[in-house]
Amino acid sequence: MPRTRSKSKKFGNTELCFHVDPFSEDELVLRQSIQNAMEQTFGLTHAFTYFKFVDKNPQISELKIATATMYASHFKAALAAYSGNNRFSFLRETTKPDSSSEGEEEDMAF
Numbered sequence: 001m002p003r004t005r006s007k008s009k010k011f012g013n014t015e016l017c018f019h020v021d022p023f024s025e026d027e028l029v030l031r032q033s034i035q036n037a038m039e040q041t042f043g044l045t046h047a048f049t050y051f052k053f054v055d056k057n058p059q060i061s062e063l064k065i066a067t068a069t070m071y072a073s074h075f076k077a078a079l080a081a082y083s084g085n086n087r088f089s090f091l092r093e094t095t096k097p098d099s100s101s102e103g104e105e106e107d108m109a110f
Contacts, residue, residue: 012097014072015054016065018079019089023061027053030063030086037082038074046074062091069095 024030030053039047049071055064067075072093079088 012069012095013066014069014096015094016067016072016075017091017093018063018065019091020061020063021087021089022085023058023063024086025056025058027056030056033082033084033086033088034065034075034079036084037078037088040083041078041081042074046078049074051075063088 020030034051035047038049049067051065051067051071053063054066056062065075072095076090076093080090082088
């Protein structure tokens with residue numbers, strides 16, 4: 001019998017917007033800085049938490065990333081406390097609920 005789990009708001013998608021100083025055009029450098037911040041704050045297990053780049057605006061040094069809602073607070077805390085080459089200042093957060101199935105159960109067949 002397949003296992004099921006109820007969906008909740010933690011499975012939604014959250015976009016986080018940060019001011020980055022100094023700003024880098026290279027996504028690899030930015031990704032490494034974000035992963036270093038997560039590792040520095042939460043350890044190696046959180047260093048590889050999934051996120052994707054949504055938008056980069058080098059004119060105003062703004063970076064927007066998307067992650068699961070349940071990890072948004074981890075990214076905000078880690079990037080605020082990061083002591084690496086880049087400085088991240090949190091600007092805003094936009095949460096989009098998972099529209100695929102609110103309150104439905106998801107099949108997790110193995």
